[in-house]
Amino acid sequence: MKKGPFLPKLKKDLRRNRGAYLMFLPVLVYYLIFCYKPMYGVIIAFKNFVPTKGILASPWAANHGLVHFISFFKSVYFGRLIRNTLVISITSLFVTFPLPIVFALLLNEVRSRHFKGVVQTCSYLPHFISTVVVCSMVTLFVNEKGFITHLLVQLGIAEEGFSLLTNKDFFVPIYVLSGLWQTLGWSAIIYVAALSGVDQELYDAARIDGANRLQQTIHVTIPAIMMTIIMMFILRLGSVMSVGSEKILLLYNEAIYETADVISTYVFRKGLVDSSWSYSAAIGLFNSTINLILVVSANRISRKLAGMSLW
Amino acid sequence: MNKRIVSIALAAAMTSALFLSGCGSDSGSTTATTAPPPQTTAAGKTESAAAETTAQTEDTQTAAGISYPVEGSPTISWGLLRKSQWSDRYDSFTDLPLGKALQERTGYTIEAVHVDNNQAMNLMIASGDLPDIFTYQLMNQYNGKEAQAVKDGIIMGMTPEFLQENAPDYWAYLEANEDVKRALLTNDGEIVAFAFVREPGASRSVQTLMVRDDWCEELGMELPETADEFYAMLKGFKEQLGVEIPLALPIGHLQGALNNGFLTQPFGVLSRDKYQVDGKVIFGYMQPEYKDVLAWLNKLYEEGLMDPNFTTMDNDTLTAYMLSGDSGATAGPIGSMLGTYLTTNKDIEDYSLAPIKPLVANKGDRPKFGHMQNLNVGPNAYITMNCKDPAAAARFLNYGYTDEGKKLYNSGIEGVTYNIVDGQPVLTDLVTNNPDGLTTTQVLAEYTLSWDGGPFEAKESKYELPEQQEAFKMNGDTDAALYKMPETVIADEDSDEYARLASEINTYRDETEIKFIRGEMSLDQFDEYLATLDRMGGSRLLEIEQNALDVYNSK
Numbered sequence: 001m002k003k004g005p006f007l008p009k010l011k012k013d014l015r016r017n018r019g020a021y022l023m024f025l026p027v028l029v030y031y032l033i034f035c036y037k038p039m040y041g042v043i044i045a046f047k048n049f050v051p052t053k054g055i056l057a058s059p060w061a062a063n064h065g066l067v068h069f070i071s072f073f074k075s076v077y078f079g080r081l082i083r084n085t086l087v088i089s090i091t092s093l094f095v096t097f098p099l100p101i102v103f104a105l106l107l108n109e110v111r112s113r114h115f116k117g118v119v120q121t122c123s124y125l126p127h128f129i130s131t132v133v134v135c136s137m138v139t140l141f142v143n144e145k146g147f148i149t150h151l152l153v154q155l156g157i158a159e160e161g162f163s164l165l166t167n168k169d170f171f172v173p174i175y176v177l178s179g180l181w182q183t184l185g186w187s188a189i190i191y192v193a194a195l196s197g198v199d200q201e202l203y204d205a206a207r208i209d210g211a212n213r214l215q216q217t218i219h220v221t222i223p224a225i226m227m228t229i230i231m232m233f234i235l236r237l238g239s240v241m242s243v244g245s246e247k248i249l250l251l252y253n254e255a256i257y258e259t260a261d262v263i264s265t266y267v268f269r270k271g272l273v274d275s276s277w278s279y280s281a282a283i284g285l286f287n288s289t290i291n292l293i294l295v296v297s298a299n300r301i302s303r304k305l306a307g308m309s310l311w
Numbered sequence: 312m313n314k315r316i317v318s319i320a321l322a323a324a325m326t327s328a329l330f331l332s333g334c335g336s337d338s339g340s341t342t343a344t345t346a347p348p349p350q351t352t353a354a355g356k357t358e359s360a361a362a363e364t365t366a367q368t369e370d371t372q373t374a375a376g377i378s379y380p381v382e383g384s385p386t387i388s389w390g391l392l393r394k395s396q397w398s399d400r401y402d403s404f405t406d407l408p409l410g411k412a413l414q415e416r417t418g419y420t421i422e423a424v425h426v427d428n429n430q431a432m433n434l435m436i437a438s439g440d441l442p443d444i445f446t447y448q449l450m451n452q453y454n455g456k457e458a459q460a461v462k463d464g465i466i467m468g469m470t471p472e473f474l475q476e477n478a479p480d481y482w483a484y485l486e487a488n489e490d491v492k493r494a495l496l497t498n499d500g501e502i503v504a505f506a507f508v509r510e511p512g513a514s515r516s517v518q519t520l521m522v523r524d525d526w527c528e529e530l531g532m533e534l535p536e537t538a539d540e541f542y543a544m545l546k547g548f549k550e551q552l553g554v555e556i557p558l559a560l561p562i563g564h565l566q567g568a569l570n571n572g573f574l575t576q577p578f579g580v581l582s583r584d585k586y587q588v589d590g591k592v593i594f595g596y597m598q599p600e601y602k603d604v605l606a607w608l609n610k611l612y613e614e615g616l617m618d619p620n621f622t623t624m625d626n627d628t629l630t631a632y633m634l635s636g637d638s639g640a641t642a643g644p645i646g647s648m649l650g651t652y653l654t655t656n657k658d659i660e661d662y663s664l665a666p667i668k669p670l671v672a673n674k675g676d677r678p679k680f681g682h683m684q685n686l687n688v689g690p691n692a693y694i695t696m697n698c699k700d701p702a703a704a705a706r707f708l709n710y711g712y713t714d715e716g717k718k719l720y721n722s723g724i725e726g727v728t729y730n731i732v733d734g735q736p737v738l739t740d741l742v743t744n745n746p747d748g749l750t751t752t753q754v755l756a757e758y759t760l761s762w763d764g765g766p767f768e769a770k771e772s773k774y775e776l777p778e779q780q781e782a783f784k785m786n787g788d789t790d791a792a793l794y795k796m797p798e799t800v801i802a803d804e805d806s807d808e809y810a811r812l813a814s815e816i817n818t819y820r821d822e823t824e825i826k827f828i829r830g831e832m833s834l835d836q837f838d839e840y841l842a843t844l845d846r847m848g849g850s851r852l853l854e855i856e857q858n859a860l861d862v863y864n865s866k
Contacts, residue, residue, distance in 0.1 A: 048807070051437040052464040052696060071811060076819065076847055144620050163620045254562060255622035255825045257818070272430045274814050275454050277437060 045069075045282040061278060068282035077266065085262040088248075089240045091172055096180050096187070097236055101229060103184055104191035105217060120192070123185025135250035138178050139165065165251060168259040175251065175260075190232065191225060198224040230308050238295030241287050263287050376479055377706055379715065380418025385703045388422040390445030392432065392690075394763065396756035408758050412724055416715065419707050436465060443698040444708065446765050448689035449504075450798070455806035457495075457503040457693075462803065466693040467701055468501030477705035480712040481505060484768060494687040494798040498862070504691035505708040505766035513771040516786035518682035520573050521649050523639040524665035526552055534667050536674050538577035538607055541640075545616040548639045558617045559638035561624040566821070568642040569595075569604070572680030572791075573669045578603040581680040585856060586794045590864060592856045596820050597849055602837040605827040612828050622825060636662075645774060645782045646762075647752065653776055654751075666782030669789065681789035687798050692766035711767025720767035723758030743775065751775075799859035809855050812848045819847060 014021055040055070046065030047058045061067045072078060103123070110116045126134070141148045142164035152158035164170040202220045211219060245264035252260035263283060271280030303309035391404050404410045404423040414421055424442045426432045432447055449466070450456045461468040474482040485492040485502070488511055495502050509515070526548055527534055535541040548557040560568060568574055569583035579600040586593055595601060611617045618624055618638075632638035633652050641648070649664060656662040669678040694704045710716035722729040722736040729736040740746075742754045755762045761769060774780050801809045823840050826832040832840075 050463045051439045054439065075815060076843075077815070139623075143623065161619055163623045166620055166622050253622045254821050255829070257822050270814070272433055274810065275433050275437070275452070276810060276814075279811070 042281065042285055044278050045285045047278055049277045049281070051277075068279045069286060071279070072283050072286065077261070080258070081261060081263050081266055084259060085241055085243050085264075087259070088172055088175060088243050088262060091176050092179055092243075093236060093240065095176050096183055097233065099180060100184055100187035101191055101225075104188040104195060105221065107188070107192060108195045108221065109213070109217075120185060120188075124189065125185070126182045127186035129182070131246050132250060134178065134182060135247060138174065138251065142170070142174060165253065166255050168256040171252070171256050171260045175247065179247070190228060194225040194228040195221065226306075227308055230302055230306060231310060234295060234298045234302060234310050237298040238291050240294055241290045377709060377713075379416055379710060379713070381703075381706060382418070384418055384420060385700070385707075386420040386422060387444065387704060387707050388424055388442035390424045390426065390432070390435065390442040390447070392429075392447070393425040393427050394756060396753055396762065401757070407756075408724065408727075409719070409760070412719060413710075416719065417707055417710050436460075439465075439697075441465070441695040441697045443700075444692055444694050444704050446690045446692045449691070449693065450685075450687060450689055454810040455801060455803075457691075458497045458800045459803075459806055460693075461497055461501065461503055464696050466503065466695055467698070468497055468499065468503060469694070469701075469705070470501055473701075473705065474502060477702045478505070478709035478712070480716075481709050484508060484712050487511070491686050493863075494685070498800060504687075504689075504693050505705075505711070506687055506691045507689055507764040507766070507769065508686075508712075509769050510771055513769070514783060514787040515684040515686075515688075516682045516783065516789075516791070517645050517684065518567065518571055518643060519645050519649060519666040519782040519786050520568065520642045520669065521640065521652075521664050521666050521782070523548075523636075523663065525661060525663040526554075526639050534665060536668065536671060536676075538574070538670050538672075540674075541670055542607075542611070542616075545611065545640065546614070549614075549616055552639075554639050555637045556615075556618045556632060557638060558611060558640045559624070559629050559632045560617065560621055560641055561626070561629055562622050562825070564629070564641065564643050565621060571642075571669070571682040572678070573642055573682075574608075575601070575604050576678060576680060577670050577672045578607065579672070580604060581794055585796050586680065587796055587860060588794060590860065592796070592853060592860055594849070594853060594856075596824070597841065597844055597853075599837075599841070602834055605824065605837070606834050608828045609830055609834065613830060617828075633664075645779050645786075649782055650774065650776060650779050651750070653778055665778060666785060668785050678789040679791070680794055681786050681791045683789075683791040683795050685798050688764070690764045708766045711765065717768050717770070720760045720765065721770045722761070723755070728754070728758045796856075796860070797863055799856070799863040801855060801859050802862070805855045805858070809852070812852045812855075816844060816847050816849060816852060819843065 043055055044058065045068060046061055047055075048061050049055070049058045063070060107116055107120060110119070140146055143149065144161055144163045146164075149158055149162075149164055152164070153160045158164060158167070158170070164174060198221060202224070203216055206216050206220050241263065243262045243264055245262075245268045248260055248262060248265050249268060252265070264287075267280045267283050267287075270276045270283065299309045299311065389404070397407060401407055403425060405414065405421050410421060410423070413419075422442070424445075426435055429452055432445075433452060435441065435445075436453070449460050453460050453465075455462075457466065460466045471482070474485070485495070488508070491506065491508055492502070495504055495506055497503060522534065522544065524534060527544060530544070530547040530551060532544055532547060533540075535544045545557040548554040566583070572580075572582040575581065575583055575595060580595045580598050581588075581593075583595040583601070583604070586595065608617070612619070618632075629638075629641065630652070633641055633648075634656055643649075645666070649666060652664055669681045671678055692708050694701050694708070698704050711720050718725070718736070722738070723742075725731065725736075727739065728742050729738050731737075738751075742751055742758075745751075745754050752762050760767060774783055823832065823843075827834060827837070827840075
């Protein structure tokens with residue numbers, strides 16, 4: 001890219017890529033309204049927020065505004081929440097990150113267009129089912145009379161007559177595997193798209209050099225989509241500390257808080273159930289800060305090691 | 312070229328995904344509100360009936376001086392929860408026969424502001440964008456209860472002069488019922504709400520233990536009074552009658568039964584929750600004796616007398632178990648459980664349920680504790696600080712404490728839902744044997760607030776069935792009044808700490824209790840549990856409660 005004053009360059013670019021910028025506009029508006037504007041509300045983490053007084057007029061919290069952070073760090077649930085969040089999130093990462101890539105690679109090898117289309121459509125259908133419905137299905141499958149429970153009882157893994165959701169050891173697998181089912185096809189789309197852009201001549205060259213199918217995949221396909229993989233990985237790392245609350249709220253119960261309660265569900269209970277707005281804002285802010293640190297360091301590491309990075 | 316199309320398509324897909332997820336994350340607060348159009352038949356019928364009755368009662372002069380309908384057709388916005396009891400048939404409170412009659416009789420135009428659940432209501436309160444009045448249970452849902460909501464400038468604290476002038480009937484009730492008034496008074500001497508109150512002397516016990524007495528008879532047993540008898544009964548159900556899950560208590564009901572002292576008294580703890588003995592606060596779950604309660608429950612669990620899935624069991628499953636004979640004992644409301652089960656199975660010959668008293672240590676003992684609602688149980692009505700004309704709002708809310716208003720809120724519309732027989736309102740067939748197949752509660756939900764609560768004086772619940780009346784009588788016949796914690800107000804400077812401690816300790820207690828019952832933690836670790844509670848600030852929590860009780864007793 002040529003160096004030069006920013007504004008004239010932007011103007012020129014705007015004129016040249018009108019269509020692309022127009023498409024970008026809704027995204028920009030979305031981020032401004034839903035991501036940047038609410039940041040101002042983060043102040044309540046340092047205050048004792050009283051709804052009617054509003055954000056600015058609420059009094060500052062004790063200990064230089066840090067009292068909510070301190071009480072969270074001191075809380076008996078602190079360690080457990082961090083541990084559960086990390087366990088669920090990292091397990092998810094290891095299962096739901098590589099498998100869509102493998103799936104896309106396999107699809108890429110399929111030569112029948114028709115078959116490929118059917119498989120792909122089936123695989124991303126679950127993405128369009130609402131989380132609430134998915135969770136009700138999961139709950140039915142794993143309750144004391146569910147077919148998954150039945151299967152596991154036959155295999156001697158589970159105990160008969162018990163819902164799997166009352167056993168704390170089963171929660172992470174249930175969460176991760178149902179998540180895999182939900183997202184496999186959808187997450188693979190981006191890789192399928194990247195794969196279709198790989199230059200066919202590279203394959204021809206590899207074939208002439210005597211590479212077989214597997215070698216072609218390893219030496220041509222994967223390097224070609226490496227940038228996409230790294231980009232997606234950095235994005236994923238940024239959310240390692242944020243496990244979505246919706247699905248867990250729908251699946252967990254008091255008996256398995258020990259492995260199922262994560263930061264976001266705790267924030268939900270504190271904020272919306274107990275109405276401790278400031279306390280729950282403080283936990284959320286802490287969580288976001290860690291996420292920011294993670295994504296920045298992942299980007300650094302990737303730049304150092306692979307010479308590729310998001311920015 | 313090909314590449315460019317792909318990347319544009321990709322960008323579009325990602326953008327739409329962003330929007331989808333954006334919508335998704337908001338959807339929690341506004342779940343499925345689309346209700347089918349209201350049933351015109353029922354509503355049409357009432358409209359004419361409502362008009363008739365209004366004609367009769369026009370210009371009713373109440374004893375203290377407000378005449379309804381009022382002049383000038385004022386408008387009032389009212390925040391309410393949308394209740395499942397009517398939301399499948401009506402869109403709004405103002406479409407209900409009750410809403411229509413209320414508007415005609417008071418002369419007010421109501422603008423109903425509906426929210427779907429407690430979380431949505433909490434959000435509305437947090438947003439500060441409130442209607443003129445709202446009905447809710449702030450005492451359970453707001454940190455520091457109603458007194459704090461007044462301090463935070465959400466609801467209006469009402470001076471006695473304000474009430475005397477604008478809500479004379481309500482004020483007269485409070486004057487006559489000193490203990491109710493005390494429960495609603497802030498430390499600054501202001502009244503916080505138009506409360507859901509009861510006729511003087513009405514019983515406040517509406518929950519009970521219930522068992523299949525026909526099975527007891529079959530086994531040649533008397534109805535159980537002690538923990539051992541109860542255990543023997545469950546054992547008999549299981550072993551001799553082959554009942555799959557003798558005791559069906561989903562976690563919420565189990566905690567309720569423990570809080571009400573139904574299962575704890577044989578072991579020397581009046582309740583799992585807090586109670587008072589001679590002005591001293593006691594937390595049941597912090598007592599060493601509570602170990603025996605848990606040991607007993609653990610025994611029931613281990614021997615398969617209790618549902619192994621009690622932590623995930625939902626109410627539909629419970630109902631199915633109790634109706635089908637998979638279970639023979641449970642605990643819960645006299646109306647919506649005991650009553651519903653008996654009514655649903657009324658045509659089945661070999662089905663019978665009987666209430667029993669809270670379990671006691673020795674046969675024949677009088678229970679010291681039992682279910683007893685707070686005096687200020689709510690939902691109450693509050694005038695918000697957003698209200699432009701509090702006096703008009705107060706005059707509207709006063710209606711529920713006039714004779715006319717009491718009749719409407721309690722029994723609905725005369726000639727439609729009730730007739731006066733021997734000076735007492737008797738529900739008509741429309742309610743008790745509905746032609747459209749609605750349950751009694753569903754019909755009452757269209758015409759009254761008696762099934763739920765609100766700003767009015769409730770008549771003592773008149774249960775239909777003899778079993779229900781029996782349950783009502785025996786659960787009221789305890790010494791709970793002596794031991795029940797009154798509605799104390801946590802001191803201002805303690806309220807943040809209290810909210811934090813209480814929520815953490817309760818979560819720990821609930822979780823650990825389940826582990827003890829399910830045998831995941833051995834009861835040898837009970838001392839560790841007590842030590843952890845103390846480390847978490849259990850004694851400080853007790854101290855705060857004790858201070859609040861001392862202040863209350865000196866008020």
